[in-house]
Amino acid sequence: METISLLHNRRILLGVTGGIAVYKVCTLASRLTQAGGVVDVVMTEAATRFVTPLTFEALTGRPAYTDMWRTSDGSDTAALPTHIAHIGLAHAADLLVVAPATANTMAKLAAGIADNLLTTLALATSCPILLVPTMDAGMWSHPATQANAVTLRERGVHIAGPAQGRMASGLEGEGRMVEPDDILGHVRLVLGREGPLARRRIVVTAGPTREFIDPVRFLGNPSSGRQGFALAQAALDLGASVTLITGPTPLPTPIGATRVEITTAQEMHNAVLLAIEKADVLLMAAAVADYRPETIAPSKIKKGDKGLIPRLVRTPDILSAVAIRWAESGFPRVVVGFAAESEDVVENARTKLTTKNLDLIVANDITAQDAGFAVETNRVTLIGRNGQAEELPLTSKTGVAEAVLKRVVELLAQRHPGGTSE
Ligand code: CTP
Numbered sequence: 001m002e003t004i005s006l007l008h009n010r011r012i013l014l015g016v017t018g019g020i021a022v023y024k025v026c027t028l029a030s031r032l033t034q035a036g037g038v039v040d041v042v043m044t045e046a047a048t049r050f051v052t053p054l055t056f057e058a059l060t061g062r063p064a065y066t067d068m069w070r071t072s073d074g075s076d077t078a079a080l081p082t083h084i085a086h087i088g089l090a091h092a093a094d095l096l097v098v099a100p101a102t103a104n105t106m107a108k109l110a111a112g113i114a115d116n117l118l119t120t121l122a123l124a125t126s127c128p129i130l131l132v133p134t135m136d137a138g139m140w141s142h143p144a145t146q147a148n149a150v151t152l153r154e155r156g157v158h159i160a161g162p163a164q165g166r167m168a169s170g171l172e173g174e175g176r177m178v179e180p181d182d183i184l185g186h187v188r189l190v191l192g193r194e195g196p197l198a199r200r201r202i203v204v205t206a207g208p209t210r211e212f213i214d215p216v217r218f219l220g221n222p223s224s225g226r227q228g229f230a231l232a233q234a235a236l237d238l239g240a241s242v243t244l245i246t247g248p249t250p251l252p253t254p255i256g257a258t259r260v261e262i263t264t265a266q267e268m269h270n271a272v273l274l275a276i277e278k279a280d281v282l283l284m285a286a287a288v289a290d291y292r293p294e295t296i297a298p299s300k301i302k303k304g305d306k307g308l309i310p311r312l313v314r315t316p317d318i319l320s321a322v323a324i325r326w327a328e329s330g331f332p333r334v335v336v337g338f339a340a341e342s343e344d345v346v347e348n349a350r351t352k353l354t355t356k357n358l359d360l361i362v363a364n365d366i367t368a369q370d371a372g373f374a375v376e377t378n379r380v381t382l383i384g385r386n387g388q389a390e391e392l393p394l395t396s397k398t399g400v401a402e403a404v405l406k407r408v409v410e411l412l413a414q415r416h417p418g419g420t421s422e
Pocket of ligand 1: 284285287316317318339
């Protein structure tokens with residue numbers, strides 16, 4: 001798994017309470033650690049009935065703490081009670097995640113009860129808290145639990161889930177734990193929310209468009225949407241509020257982004273013009289079709305003996321439409337385009353930068369095996385308004401996204417320090 005810049009060396013206290021979903025929290029502990037986080041696990045006594053501390057120690061490479069009076073290796077700490085020794089943990093933490101969070105632990109946290117190491121740390125810490133409720137058989141919908149959730153939210157505690165689905169008892173309902181990858185997304189959202197793009201609104205486009213010839217055939221392209229989705233995640237990591245307008249792709253929505261699904265270039269055009277009304281930045285990574293069939297046959301085209309030449313007409317150029325709209329508003333914003341080129345990459349990209357009135361263009365050589373469409377990596381050159389080209393080494397699409405967002409932060413700071421959404 002790739003490291004996540006936002007999580008690098010961040011101290012995460014992972015509070016584990018007693019529920020069958022503990023087995024999935026092992027995956028979460030592993031993901032957080034692999035992402036670069038420093039993960040300290042604190043288990044309640046009930047949690048240790050499901051998984052031993054040793055499991056978490058192996059996954060995080062750090063001691064797992066169980067009760068207030070004993071360390072995980074079983075040695076008595078009478079000389080210095082661990083609830084005092086571990087107050088250091090509470091103070092060092094950047095985030096406390098409680099997963100799974102049982103109804104019982106939520107009730108204690110709402111009431112301010114500190115009767116075990118985890119609840120003591122929760123009271124002692126001033127870092128943000130993310131709860132991942134998990135409970136069976138209607139316990140979540142019980143008025144007592146609901147009231148506790150309201151109290152905790154009012155106090156600024158973040159709550160992820162629970163999700164709807166099958167629970168350990170076999171019952172269907174609301175109470176399943178959010179999946180580890182989604183918990184990771186919530187962790188990023190909480191850690192990033194005061195980042196350099198806080199209160200900025202960013203519209204990202206991603207993926208291909210499809211231009212239908214008849215009800216079952218279309219002109220498309222092999223864009224996977226990965227680069228656009230990576231941009232959306234990188235913007236969220238910096239605290240932005242993100243609208244992700246995407247063509248068809250199975251990629252999961254980064255947690256916190258608002259996803260708008262479109263199919264054709266015209267639909268993307270309409271969705272973008274609507275979304276940018278209140279936005280500070282547009283990152284146009286979608287592979288938009290330049291042509292569409294003039295007409296769409298109402299029923300499936302039957303094959304004949306001769307060839308078939310569908311007549312194509314132009315689709316709207318979205319970036320050009322945005323440039324006109326934003327020029328009319330008179331408000332300086334940041335527009336980033338992508339240039340998919342197969343020859344004279346930098347020269348062609350410079351021309352697009354000027355004609356489409358962009359602040360930055362990300363030039364992409366789509367003939368390279370390891371870059372461009374439908375691969376994990378990308379090899380790009382960033383070109384700003386002054387024409388200067390910055391060639392990035394071969395990197396992941398996340399790496400490209402982070403480099404682009406770094407430039408966006410700089411451009412916004414030069415333009416208007418306040419943000420439109422304030
Ligand atoms: N783009 C757009 N609207 C279109 C086509 C492209 O806004 N109808 C955007 C893309 O999302 C990208 C940039 O324009 O950010 C450049 O796209 P690209 O396909 O490289 O260039 P085109 O303008 O389509 O020019 P050409 O295909 O001739 O290279």
